[in-house]
Amino acid sequence: MDIIIESLPRLLSGSxxxxxxxxLSVLIGFCMAIPLAVLRVSPKKILSLxxxxxxxxxxxxxxxxxxxxxxxxxxxxxEILHAAGLWSLFQSAWFCAVLALTLNTAAYSTxxxxxxxxxxxxxxIEAARACGMSGIRLYRxxxxxxxxxxxxxxxxxxxxxxxxxxxxxxxxxxxxITGVAREIAARSFAFYExxxxxxxxxIIIVYGVLWAFxxxxxxLNAYLRVGSA
Amino acid sequence: MFDLDGYGPLLMQGAKLTIYVGVCAxxxxxxxxxxxxxxxxSRSATVRFLINTYxxxxxxxxxxxxxxxxxxxxxxxxxxxxxxxxxxxxxxLDPFISGTATIGFIYGAFSxxxxxxAYLAxxxxxLEAARACGMSGALTFRxITLPQMMRHALPGLGNVWMVLIKATALxxxxxxxxxxxxxxxxxxxxxKPFTFFFAASLIYLxxxxxxxxxQQWAEKRAARGVRRA
Numbered sequence: 001m002d003i004i005i006e007s008l009p010r011l012l013s014g015s016x017x018x019x020x021x022x023x024l025s026v027l028i029g030f031c032m033a034i035p036l037a038v039l040r041v042s043p044k045k046i047l048s049l050x051x052x053x054x055x056x057x058x059x060x061x062x063x064x065x066x067x068x069x070x071x072x073x074x075x076x077x078x079e080i081l082h083a084a085g086l087w088s089l090f091q092s093a094w095f096c097a098v099l100a101l102t103l104n105t106a107a108y109s110t111x112x113x114x115x116x117x118x119x120x121x122x123x124x125i126e127a128a129r130a131c132g133m134s135g136i137r138l139y140r141x142x143x144x145x146x147x148x149x150x151x152x153x154x155x156x157x158x159x160x161x162x163x164x165x166x167x168x169x170x171x172x173x174x175x176x177i178t179g180v181a182r183e184i185a186a187r188s189f190a191f192y193e194x195x196x197x198x199x200x201x202x203i204i205i206v207y208g209v210l211w212a213f214x215x216x217x218x219x220l221n222a223y224l225r226v227g228s229a
Numbered sequence: 230m231f232d233l234d235g236y237g238p239l240l241m242q243g244a245k246l247t248i249y250v251g252v253c254a255x256x257x258x259x260x261x262x263x264x265x266x267x268x269x270x271s272r273s274a275t276v277r278f279l280i281n282t283y284x285x286x287x288x289x290x291x292x293x294x295x296x297x298x299x300x301x302x303x304x305x306x307x308x309x310x311x312x313x314x315x316x317x318x319x320x321x322l323d324p325f326i327s328g329t330a331t332i333g334f335i336y337g338a339f340s341x342x343x344x345x346x347a348y349l350a351x352x353x354x355x356l357e358a359a360r361a362c363g364m365s366g367a368l369t370f371r372x373i374t375l376p377q378m379m380r381h382a383l384p385g386l387g388n389v390w391m392v393l394i395k396a397t398a399l400x401x402x403x404x405x406x407x408x409x410x411x412x413x414x415x416x417x418x419x420x421k422p423f424t425f426f427f428a429a430s431l432i433y434l435x436x437x438x439x440x441x442x443x444q445q446w447a448e449k450r451a452a453r454g455v456r457r458a
Contacts, residue, residue, distance in 0.1 A: 060437040061430040062398035064409060069430065072416060073423035167291035171402060178294055185301065192302030195294055203289040 003190045004197050007180070014180035015201055021094075021176060022163045025101035029162075032102070033109035037147070038139060040114045051110065058107030063165050066104055071096040071172045097169035105162045112158055116151030117143060149220050156213040160206055167202075177201050233428060236415035240425070243411030244432050250329050250407055251394040257333025258389065262340030267370075269345050280341070287338035292331075292396050299331045300324065300403045328400035336393045343385030348374065350381040380451040387444040394436055408432060 004011075040051045058066065074081060074090040081087040089095050120143050128142040148155075170179035181198040185191045233240065268280035287295070304320040311318045351374055359369040401409035412429035416422040 057430075057434065060434045062395040062409070062433055064398040064401070065412075065426055065430045065433060068409075068413070068416075069423065069426045073426050076421055076423040164291035167293045168399070170293070178291065178297075181294070182297065185297075189305065192298065192306045195298035195302050199286075199290040199294050199298065202291055202294065203286065206289040 014177040018176040029105035032106040036110040037113035055107040067100040116147030243408035247408040254332040258336035261337025265341030266344035284338040324405040347378040347381035
């Protein structure tokens with residue numbers, strides 16, 4: 001037990017890194033996924049196919065490969081990246097971790113929101129058209145808000161998956177919960193104590209996020225409840 | 230074409246091991262899922278509590294942490310316990326066995342949930358009819374529930390398999406020479422990380438595509454007996 005109390009501050013700072021990396025990736029991934037989902041349902045093949053190729057690749061390969069491709073793979077293009085002034089970015093494990101997680105969650109979220117867009121009742125779109133809305137205004141006012149509500153439970157699952165998947169960044173030396181736990185375990189040989197404690201930390205964060213997302217869902221669907229003020 | 234500086238065969242060997250690990254873990258996951266679903270509907274509250282704890286905990290902890298916990302934690306736990314009892318023993322786990330068992334154990338929780346949904350989808354009238362025909366509980370499960378459950382469970386199990394095969398990449402962390410580890414070795418020796426990790430990602434993509442085709446075939450076959458409107 002002493003080892004856990006002793007390393008508590010470091011594990012807590014690891015938790016902050018885990019939350020920071022996940023939140024950042026979720027936020028950027030969400031902002032990418034909504035427009036990509038709109039392109040994905042486009043009847044024009046030239047718009048939908050590239051997005052499909054992107055989601056197919058990132059959903060069909062393990063996240064670990066994607067992280068390695070970006071972090072180690074970028075080394076093969078050192079000269080080009082150097083010339084473009086991007087090399088220092090790709091040398092940072094933290095940057096590569098966030099980039100990989102962002103692209104990964106953007107791909108999964110795109111498909112989730114595509115399902116949401118396709119689930120918007122046809123009557124609502126017809127009503128909006130009858131009111132004279134079209135194009136961007138139709139998407140902004142009617143389709144996207146409705147699609148987000150429909151897709152929210154599935155999106156919650158994706159966020160939970162990403163939170164857990166963020167543990168992989170420890171493999172490229174980012175000091176998140178798993179990274180800190182691995183380092184302490186390797187030095188102290190207190191393997192099961194530390195890893196069990198890391199697992200407990202993850203469970204707390206996972207169920208905390210789950211609770212927060214249920215609250216958001218409750219708020220999003222507030223207009224559906226009658227007289228429960 | 231698939232030579233890759235002479236490391237092509239190593240990658241193919243890794244791919245074979247990846248599929249082998251995946252299949253073994255899937256068998257464990259399905260077995261645990263079937264046991265799990267029986268426990269979920271058990272009359273004993275203790276059994277239901279235990280199975281709910283299993284699915285809740287396992288779904289809240291990252292795979293990587295569990296893999297590290299089992300591979301490094303379990304042997305040290307056994308050593309500590311045996312030393313405390315006065316008979317110190319030295320234990321070490323094989324990466325293949327502990328990796329496969331951990332992945333199977335994790336996805337057993339997911340397939341329990343899949344089977345739970347499938348179990349609920351079997352019409353209650355059929356179970357009553359089976360009882361009216363004089364079948365015992367075990368016979369009803371084997372003859373009526375299980376075959377129909379499998380049909381409802383196939384799409385969910387297909388998803389579990391897709392996530393599971395990608396999760397096997399994490400076993401590379403405990404040095405099992407599967408696809409990811411082989412790519413890593415080749416990348417280090419040739420200093421062409423992008424080439425090898427990209428090749429590995431394409432092999433994972435191929436496994437995903439083939440699994441998709443097999444899944445569609447299996448779902449079609451399982452639905453032979455269903456009347457279509």
